[in-house]
Amino acid sequence: MSRASLTYLYGLTRATAALPDEPGIGERPLRMLRLGNVGAVVSDVPAAEFAEEALRGHLEDLAWLERVARRHDAVVQACHRAGVAMPLRLATIYVDDRSAEQRLGDIAEEAEQTLDRLDGCDEWGVKVFESSGGARAPVPADTDAPTSGAEYLRRRQAEMMRSGDAAAAAAAEAESVYRALAQHAVDDVKHRPQDPRLAGRREAMLLNAAFLVRRTDAHAFRAAAAELAAQRRDDSIVLTGPWAPYSFAGTAV
Amino acid sequence: MTSPAHRAAASPMTGRPEPAGLADVLERVLDKGMVIAGDIRINLLDIELLTIKIRLLIASVDKAREMGIDWWEHDPTLSVGERDLAAENRQLRTRIAELERRSNGSAQLNGAAEREESRE
Numbered sequence: 001m002s003r004a005s006l007t008y009l010y011g012l013t014r015a016t017a018a019l020p021d022e023p024g025i026g027e028r029p030l031r032m033l034r035l036g037n038v039g040a041v042v043s044d045v046p047a048a049e050f051a052e053e054a055l056r057g058h059l060e061d062l063a064w065l066e067r068v069a070r071r072h073d074a075v076v077q078a079c080h081r082a083g084v085a086m087p088l089r090l091a092t093i094y095v096d097d098r099s100a101e102q103r104l105g106d107i108a109e110e111a112e113q114t115l116d117r118l119d120g121c122d123e124w125g126v127k128v129f130e131s132s133g134g135a136r137a138p139v140p141a142d143t144d145a146p147t148s149g150a151e152y153l154r155r156r157q158a159e160m161m162r163s164g165d166a167a168a169a170a171a172a173e174a175e176s177v178y179r180a181l182a183q184h185a186v187d188d189v190k191h192r193p194q195d196p197r198l199a200g201r202r203e204a205m206l207l208n209a210a211f212l213v214r215r216t217d218a219h220a221f222r223a224a225a226a227e228l229a230a231q232r233r234d235d236s237i238v239l240t241g242p243w244a245p246y247s248f249a250g251t252a253v
Numbered sequence: 254m255t256s257p258a259h260r261a262a263a264s265p266m267t268g269r270p271e272p273a274g275l276a277d278v279l280e281r282v283l284d285k286g287m288v289i290a291g292d293i294r295i296n297l298l299d300i301e302l303l304t305i306k307i308r309l310l311i312a313s314v315d316k317a318r319e320m321g322i323d324w325w326e327h328d329p330t331l332s333v334g335e336r337d338l339a340a341e342n343r344q345l346r347t348r349i350a351e352l353e354r355r356s357n358g359s360a361q362l363n364g365a366a367e368r369e370e371s372r373e
Contacts, residue, residue, distance in 0.1 A: 069278050070275075070278060073281070076282075087281070088287050089286040089287065090286070091291070091295055093293035094291055094293075139305065178345045191280070204308075204318055240274075246281040246285040247281070249287035
């Protein structure tokens, strides 16, 4: 356990791909481990920082986490731009190259199929927020005080039905945005909506989706997104990308 | 902040519109990328907790940093084990059930009071 450095994996790519011109974490140079047709883009990381216990502590340090996450992402995106990349989750770490190669041997065949599926595609993120002027506008009614308990309950019920309808309508609208954009994508997935505060907003996030889009279809996809955004006449649809295909890289192997 | 949809649409197709938001980057690198077992393990439960915590945290982190606040570094919920979580979960359920029982009769009256206040 006295190793000074560990092998950190960023993503998988084709063995024939060129290494991107990017430094790895801590400015260490990138290297490629090759197994058959699959290459793993790796760099050394210091054991003092990335061994199990140290890592656990560092993950709770947001400044450290941001630095490592942004470098991880920069390398993955560069691999993606250079060819096709299968992003790996942050902090996929092996004790040495041999151990990483052993594991890669187990999954090389499946990884190759995934790379074929992802080739030529980008991931686009689409978030739909509650429309600022629309569905949840305050209902102008019953401005006088209720005259009885029964009257209060009647109003309360009506109000709940109205807000229920509004929520259902907003959800249906978000769903129609999702379906419309999915027509231009080869794959699509809904993620858990984020806390809207992360985007600096007050409106609820109704949809947090990712789409796998062929580069040849990207223009049509973005035009469709722009048109949907224009229909809503506000900034309630937010497009991010192009991303490396994080959301379509597959799950545990 | 203008509409990011417009920013993205105005940018060249292969370049990034602008540095992605930290929340979006973390969402992807922590939650999404492919998982292959490494020799150094981050427990999936840790990742889950970390992600939830970060979602709540990032919105205010710049401000927090300015103020020199670093409570997340010492927050036990980021490093508790599974057993502690289960115990905490049970405790919370019990408390919720109790609160629901207690507030059952008075909820509607409270609702009426709030409604009146919000009109002022």
